[in-house]
Amino acid sequence: MNGPEIQISFAPGLRLFVSAERRTGPTPVTTDGASSLGHVVESLGVPLTEAGRLLVDGRPVEAAHVPSAGETVEVQDVTRPQQVPGAPLRFLLDVHLGTLARRLRLLGVDASYESEDIGDPALAALSARERRVMLSRDRGLLRRRELWAGAYVYSDRPDEQLRDVLERFAPPLAPWTRCTACNGELSGTDKDAVRARLEQGTEKTYDVFAQCVKCDRVYWRGAHHARLETIVSDAMREFGGATAG
Structure with a gap:
């Protein structure tokens, strides 16, 4: 990728999904300037089913957010108990x-x-x-x-x-x-x-x-x-x- 660079970190419970160098704290990621944050997170190994809140510079954003240069991203764990709205839990x-x-x-x-x-x-x-x-x-x-x-x-x-x-x-x-x-x-x-x-x-x-x-x-x-x-x-x-x- 050749585009905006961001800093990204993952909650401890998500670190098994990412490469070893990304398990200790914020690391740089160069994005393509068009892909969503959700796509970036999954490209680094974390299924979005396992990602909780996505924080950009401390504020929550949707997975559709397109990262900009210099942003700091924090990927949190899913909150437990997890609610699944829209249908009976099956x-x-x-x-x-x-x-x-x-x-x-x-x-x-x-x-x-x-x-x-x-x-x-x-x-x-x-x-x-x-x-x-x-x-x-x-x-x-x-x-x-x-x-x-x-x-x-x-x-x-x-x-x-x-x-x-x-x-x-x-x-x-x-x-x-x-x-x-x-x-x-x-x-x-x-x-x-x-x-x-x-x-x-x-x-x-x-x-x-x-x-x-x-x-x-x-x-x-x-x-x-x-x-x-x-x-x-x-x-x-x-x-x-x-x-x-």
Whole structure:
């Protein structure tokens, strides 16, 4: 680029996205005099989904702002909990986040998940069509303009991923109300109604059942319930202030 030079700095939480020389404080950037500040920020590695307020000489500006020579730019972190206006809070997760999707569903959070790689354009279009927040570790996907909204998942560990999403968006929690397999809603059901779908041991041991209204999967408090209960109780203890009605 040959144009106005600005000074730019990034909040500590954003420094993993930028090159090492830009992680310690303000550094010079030569712009082309026509590109928006949002374009400049993304060209340096930070998806705009992760950028909070953009300050130019201490005053907030929009991402469409075109930098002028001598300006000092500060890119802040997203404010938490993050508000996503315009639609009910719902999520879309890419193929690499299946465990996170199941745990969000366990907590009653609307989390659509693509178990096959349908490609970035299709995911972005689905996010826009259904007005879902795209969760991904793919920075290229999060830079696609057609996304409704998006968020980078910072960890590759499911426990940390779940905590990050709950802390960032504070979704209402309603444990045990969604199918972990398909995201459909669960409804209590009579044992007689699902008896034909049960193994003999399950039929004799359990009396309380729920069934997915979308895929008909049957749920009961089986051998894995204690492990799932730990996930639920930990989440509710820390993030259960907002609960679904």
